[in-house]
Amino acid sequence: MKDTSPEILILGGGVAGMSAALALSHRDILVHLVEKTDRLGGNAASWACMATEVCQNCGACLSQEMADLIKKTASITTHLNTEIKTLERSDQGMTAVLSGGQTIFASKAIIATGFSPFDAARIPSYHSDASERIVTTAELNTLIREDRLSDMLGDSPKIAFLQCVGSRDRKAGRDYCSQVCCKVSMRHAKKLRHLMPDADISLFYMDLQIMGKEARSAARDLAGEISLIQGVPAEIAAQKNTGKLTMVTEDPATLARKSMDFDLVVLSVGMVPPEKSQETFETLGMSPNPWGFFNTDTADPGPDVVVAGCAKSPKDILGARQEGQIAAATVLKALNLTDDSNTGIAVLGDGPDAAAIAATVSAQGYPSYLFGRGEDLAPGIEDLSAARMLSVDGTVGNFSIFHEINGRKTTLNCGAIISAPAPETLAHTKSVQGTVSLANYAKMPPADTPDNAVILLDYFGPETKAAARQALTAAKAARDAGKTVTIVMNKMLVHGPTGQQLYDRARKAGVCFLRYGDPEDVTITSGDKGFVITMQETTLPGHTLAVDAKALVVPDAIAASPMFSELSRLLHLGLDMEGFMQPANVRHRLVQSQRSGIFFAGPCHDDIDADDLNLEIQAILAALETGPLENGGNVSINEKKCAKCLTCYRVCPHGAIILNEKSRPQIESAACFACQACVSNCPAYAIESSGMANAELADQAEKGRTLVLACERSAALAAGTVSDGLPDNTNLVSIPCACRISTDMILKALINGAQRVIISGCHDGNCRSGEGPAIAAESVARVAHLPGMEKGRVSWQPAAANEPVLFSRIVSTP
Amino acid sequence: MTTLHMNKDSELARFLNKLGKGDNIAECLTCGACNSRCTWFDGQGGPMPRQMVRMAALGLDDQLIKSGMLWDCLICNRCTEVCPMGITMDVVVRKARSLAGADDQIPVDVKKGIENRLELGDVNGLTKEDFVETVEWVSEEFVDEVEDDGAEIPYDRAGSKFLYLPNPRELGINLLHLTAMAKLFYATGETWTMSSSHTDVTNWGYFVGKDDIAQRMALMVVEPAEALNIETLVLSECGHGYHVLKHILPQVIGREPKFTVMSIPELVVEYAKKGVLKFDPSVHPYKIAYHDPCNIARKSGGYDAPRQLLSLCCDGVVELNPSREDGVCCGGGGGILQDSTSKEKRMITGRPKADQMKATGLAHIATACLSCHRQLGEISTHFELGMKVDTVASLASACLILNK
Ligand code: SF4
């Protein structure tokens, strides 16, 4: 095909496909997005918002927003209700005939055909068709979206979640962990407790996959709120007369079986390749692995095809979005369309991860600067380990890092920054003398490992993916070399496509696994002959089990390092709830930040293993290649009006305003997210945008009517999908962000005669600009508390893009 | 609370953890699926399947024996039907039962039965002379019944097509059943025989998990059958007999037998399909529930023949809920029915079955195993279900249309 206008075929209009399409559109590449259903968004589009008082970072709402953006993007042609009829591949490209008859010539294809939820009917013992109260996670989403739960269940239902339905099952040929269902169920449990505070919830799990910052905080919040029970019942009996759902479980208290009755059982179904995907792959001449995915060496997509998202392997929404972007960058690279103006990248942080990141970006042709200590630095990396950073200014493409080196102050200019400091390693194990670090154990030749070793996981600190994998790999190798190895754990994290197989193989090889419920159930004593670990084993209630060990192997526990807060201060970017870098905001996860061009990678911001880190670096480079996830806007400062008060400079949540050489504030459009916080805050009304000015917004109010100011990436999108439309007396005005709101504006709207003013935007924690919900809530509260203000006349009501039913209720409830 | 010491070199752990994929219990994921599926449901007492697997895997042999779970387990495999690792509970439990330390837990009646069988060839102690006497006497009755002087119940007739292997009860308290079976053979028009050197479809060596005994007992059937040079060994309706002699026979005796094996319902269905055997369903003008014997159904895959046969002989077959792979054991499996002191326990293990039976609202139920048949009968009486219990083959025999 012609080099000048390559066209890309994307199969699948779910999160990964949309993300790839949008990323390519930033570079004006023509995209054909082929989707077999009648709407974009994939599975995520039918999921409910999980927000409680705060966003739970599931990412489902993003799918609505992406679908909306695609509709507005001219370079993307969407083919709904369409499949590929035939496809011919040649060196010049591919010719695809669509089911509608149209022929497309494409240079490359991205396969993002996604997944299907496992069909629970395939496990007959659940009797999922015997009662409408046995639902899958997908069906629960519908019940939540449609606000039908309390009608169905009353105020204080007993609800059970059953994990691993259709996953981690070797007999069924699905010996993989679907990776997301534990997280999904934890979120669901929180959401249900939010909707029905008296709900009594039990979550039955095999190994709770508490991976990543979102899951960690969910697990923490749930402790004490719901019952977390190890061991998953495999049979449900629906009682004809009472409608109750009965399951038998082991009762550790009485050491016997007991039956438990529930009002709702949620089957946490895993991910399987979509129906008919085999046929699709045949048409495309691609061969997936026996599971139907493209995540192992046995799968072969072919050279002109990139696979992304859940078609590759089960993953969450944010992971799928990230892979879509990476796929787009991969395609650009294959077509030699990469941007050659490789900007310098500064990597901040000590430790092996930062050094590895610097090495990778340098190998990709980016000048790379390492502010941190690393061993054996690859050539081409500028070693700035001796530098002390003093300040970081500028915006994407043009950062300046002011630093002191050997007593000399100087500035480094670079285009992008990757923050990757190493976490602290905790010496918790002090309390027990003579332990071996897991990292060292894993480095020993298996034959030289101690004869009778116990690897203790999750005890001195939370288990990480990397430690779990290291433990499994090393234990199996030692076992294969004839050693006795026991892994004592609370749960086994089976991360990644082959995590479950690795765990299965280790057990088959004879590595012994013991499970404890709570660290308090484990006692360690050491003597001259080694250690004795005495424990209450979860599967053997009522007994104490003693295990002797010559060596006790323990992974290093990690904790937030002071460097995190230091960098957070320098970069003007917040920390998460555990003091690690990067708040869990889905708008910027996985690797981006509220500031364009500043990224996070490695364990400073998440539970990251080597595979993840590799993806993170690819994602960062992809973001630099294809531009930011979201588009900047048309906001500028009218110098004539500007009073140089620098309010805008201070309030800009994205660090997009710099002081230019005349010491005037100036908006750098590449870094601007067009949130218009500056517009609403500028006391001189000097900041102009293509949108409405403050007064104009207030003027949208009309006498006797309700004015709804709705954030364009949440509430306004929800408004667009309200099924029977909004009440007649509503004026809906789309605003760029809840932070666009000011007390002033609300008052003006009231003066203009609005009967009610509703501000609706993202849930707290979901705002792309961070503080929008807080700003809106505060502005509303100030007005609402004015003397004489009737209750309910002004209100702040968050609603996500996927909450049309909620939004409709907000505007219709007087 | 006792402190247990793991010993992965224990006799049991060594055996079970060494087996290949599927029976390698070290592979247990501790998923807990099995715990929710035990036939005991929430009944008082009984086994915790996951605990049994874990104790065995971790080499806690003594603890497992002491737990008393081994002989409460009905080795019905209802639990491990759902096991994601394909671990089979009956293998685990039977192996554990076979440990020397567990010998004194073997029910007295089972011990006695095994002695009888090994010494006399029959669990009830029926001698060869008793056999001949009984069969000849039943044969005379049979001639009257079919009104054909040429009819007979033959025994030791070499070269016959079929060799019928009865349940011991057919030569004891349930002689009518033998006549009923004879009628079916007679109607096939094929040559058939019984054998005076074996009277017994049962194999209690299987219950006690002792492979050597199970093998000896199986050979007591196989060798005389081979000596008679028959084509097909036809098993009386017996669950574990079917499992041992049909499903796992080569494993038990270490070789392939020189004949094929089928159960009497399977034989009858085959001849019905050929049009040789015909039935009059109006003799049983009612719907009937069918109970899957675990050993025939879940453990050996024999789901269809009994159902097909029943549908020819009654007004329709009704499934218990759940059934087939998920079917509930009658509560008498694994050797406990053979223990005359087990009645009280069996009415605990039988309650889930009773609930199922009651839920059908029917007055009739059939099964394809004489042990299940007995247990179901006792359940029906104990729980006052008023359900009549039959075996599939006897119902077939009762409505067989004989061409005179
Ligand atoms: S606001 Fe979006 S990301 Fe947050 S919980 Fe709702 S759907 Fe998920």
Ligand code: SF4
């Ligand atoms: S362990 Fe894996 S497969 Fe099972 S529910 Fe959790 S995430 Fe899903």
Ligand code: SF4
């Ligand atoms: S619109 Fe928002 S991101 Fe852009 S300069 Fe103003 S405050 Fe900053």
Ligand code: SF4
């Ligand atoms: S009785 Fe049946 S279900 Fe229960 S443990 Fe034994 S084999 Fe499993």
Ligand code: SF4
């Ligand atoms: S079902 Fe199988 S894997 Fe799961 S706990 Fe029971 S024996 Fe172990």
